[in-house]
Amino acid sequence: MSVLENVKNMSREEMLTCMKNSGIYNYGLTQQPLVQSVTLALKESAEEGTETGVIAALNNADTDYLLLDILKNDPERVLEGICLAAKIMETSNKQLNLPEEETELYESLSEIAKKYDIKLNKGIVDIRKAKGSLLLHIVTAKELVDVFEGCYEDGVYLSINGLTLKKVKSDTLIEDLLIQAGFKTSDVKALLCGYEYYNKDAIKKTVGELGITNGVLRVLTDKDCIVQETQKKLLASRKASCGKCVFCREGLIQLEHMQKEITEGRGKSEFIDLTKEIGEAMCYSTPCTVGQVSSKIALSAVEYFPDEYEAHIKKKECPAGACKAFVNIYIDPFLCTGCGECLDVCPVDCIEGKSNYIHMIDDFDCTKCGKCIAVCEEKAIIQSSGKLPKLPNRLTKVGRFKKR
Numbered sequence: 001m002s003v004l005e006n007v008k009n010m011s012r013e014e015m016l017t018c019m020k021n022s023g024i025y026n027y028g029l030t031q032q033p034l035v036q037s038v039t040l041a042l043k044e045s046a047e048e049g050t051e052t053g054v055i056a057a058l059n060n061a062d063t064d065y066l067l068l069d070i071l072k073n074d075p076e077r078v079l080e081g082i083c084l085a086a087k088i089m090e091t092s093n094k095q096l097n098l099p100e101e102e103t104e105l106y107e108s109l110s111e112i113a114k115k116y117d118i119k120l121n122k123g124i125v126d127i128r129k130a131k132g133s134l135l136l137h138i139v140t141a142k143e144l145v146d147v148f149e150g151c152y153e154d155g156v157y158l159s160i161n162g163l164t165l166k167k168v169k170s171d172t173l174i175e176d177l178l179i180q181a182g183f184k185t186s187d188v189k190a191l192l193c194g195y196e197y198y199n200k201d202a203i204k205k206t207v208g209e210l211g212i213t214n215g216v217l218r219v220l221t222d223k224d225c226i227v228q229e230t231q232k233k234l235l236a237s238r239k240a241s242c243g244k245c246v247f248c249r250e251g252l253i254q255l256e257h258m259q260k261e262i263t264e265g266r267g268k269s270e271f272i273d274l275t276k277e278i279g280e281a282m283c284y285s286t287p288c289t290v291g292q293v294s295s296k297i298a299l300s301a302v303e304y305f306p307d308e309y310e311a312h313i314k315k316k317e318c319p320a321g322a323c324k325a326f327v328n329i330y331i332d333p334f335l336c337t338g339c340g341e342c343l344d345v346c347p348v349d350c351i352e353g354k355s356n357y358i359h360m361i362d363d364f365d366c367t368k369c370g371k372c373i374a375v376c377e378e379k380a381i382i383q384s385s386g387k388l389p390k391l392p393n394r395l396t397k398v399g400r401f402k403k404r
Contacts, residue, residue: 003148004083015088015148022147023154027139028059028213029289034144038088038134045132053093053133054085056141059214060124061195061289063236065099066215067157069165070142075109079116081141084148089134094118096138097125099240124242127288156207158217165215170208174217178203183219190226190305192218195293197226197300225322226308230301231259237294248291251282255298265325267313275302321385324368328384333358333392333401335380342372342381357395 007015019035026037045052056078058067071078079096086094096113098106100122113120125135136144139157146152155167160181168177178185188200193210202210220229234256243249255278258271279295286292302309311319318326331342331351338356350366353359361372361381373381392401 003080003145004087007084007087007148012088012090015084019088019144019147022152024140024143024147024152025154026135027137027143029061029293030135030137031213034140037136038085041089041132041134048131050132051093052089052091053095054082054089054091054136055095055097055125055130055133056082056085056136056138057097057125058099058138059289059293060127060240061237061293062214063233063240064214064216065102066159066165067137067139068099068102068105070157071109071138072105074142075112077145078138078141079112079118081144082118082136083116084144085134085136085141092117093133095121097121097123099123124240124288124290126242156212157215158207158212159215160217161219168207170206172207173203174205174207174210175203177207177217178219187221188219189222189224190220192216192220192229192297196296197230197304199304223320223322225263225318225320226301226305227259227312228263228318228320228322230297231256231263233297234259234294237290237297241290241294245286245288245291247282247285248288248294251278251286251291252294254278255295259298262309262312263318263323263325265312265316265323267309269313271313272302272306272309275299317385321383326385327368328363328386328388329361329366329368329370329373330363330382330384330388330391331359331361332380332382332389333396335378336398337378337380338398339378341375341377345371345375347371353395356398358392358398358401360392360395 016035024034026032026034030037041052082094082096094117096118098120106120106122109120143152155169157165157167159165160177163181175185185203188203191198191202194212194214194216234252238252238256241248241252255275258275261267262271275298279299282291282295308319311317316326321327336358338353338358340353340355342359343351343353347369348365348367350362351359351372373383
């Protein structure tokens with residue numbers, strides 16, 4: 001017998017009591033008891049005079065989609081959870097929102113969604129149109145079934161650096177998780193927990209303390225550039241944004257642009273203060289989580305890693321050696337044998353040379369792709385973020401170049 005059959009004769013009050021006793025929270029950024037979410041939605045529906053309903057989705061700010069694995073692995077359970085929530089709300093208006101990119105998932109769920117009379121939508125939830133509806137996280141939908149089957153356990157879903165998504169207890173230490181996963185804690189430079197960065201001291205905190213609401217626990221080392229990673233996350237948020245809210249739309253454009261300028265060697269000192277000003281305004285001036293939360297990646301980056309920003313802006317160097325604007329690739333004139341292997345693989349033909357002559361790289365056209373480095377058996381092609389040594393300025397026979 002399905003869980004829907006088991007609760008068929010239960011009243012709203014009985015179901016709410018069961019939820020309250022379980023202690024279930026609406027997963028994600030809401031961070032409130034599910035009973036409270038239901039009560040507020042019903043109140044809003046009455047005050048606004050709008051139809052109530054249930055809209056299940058990830059948080060709008062979630063661009064990683066790790067928690068979609070819950071839906072992919074057991075779609076029936078998630079859809080049953082949506083129906084349970086609809087029974088509590090006493091509505092037939094049931095919807096499930098999927099990210100625009102998840103076309104394959106959308107198609108695979110089409111038939112089963114019809115079975116449960118659930119409408120599938122693509123894209124983020126329109127908060128304005130959703131007034132009076134219960135915004136139900138996909139994880140909460142699955143766990144609501146657990147509640148009424150008597151097997152619900154509190155915990156946090158997370159994936160370390162893209163490894164298998166798993167549920168752990170809130171009081172679990174981050175350090176213990178990393179060690180179990182085979183990470184060396186001494187290599188940790190930063191942690192990306194949910195939507196924010198933390199410095200390496202955060203490994204001493206628990207999972208619950210770090211607010212990992214989207215499943216993301218990423219370990220960054222000295223080889224990862226904080227500025228570059230921040231720019232990538234902000235670009236993903238820009239793509240997710242509907243663009244209707246000025247603070248969100250323009251704020252994300254400005255934040256992402258400044259990070260990009262910094263990684264490309266055009267950063268300015270005033271970008272730091274502007275990042276703080278715009279980011280903090282977005283937290284309070286936007287109606288949905290895309291604006292409210294996406295800016296925190298930039299705010300936490302400049303808060304915890306000011307030295308990394310200073311290195312990019314003032315010293316014109318990337319400590320991680322990841323930003324191509326600060327990387328130089330050159331051919332060591334004392335190691336080059338003039339074999340021509342690098343000439344053949346260069347995609348932009350920026351290497352000059354001929355047999356038995358020391359080859360030279362035109363730095364202006366070089367894209368820093370590194371293909372030449374990979375094919376050079378003599379290890380003569382060097383990647384460096386420091387000052388270049390004395391190099392030939394014209395074709396010179398192998399063994400004839402001298403330092404002056």
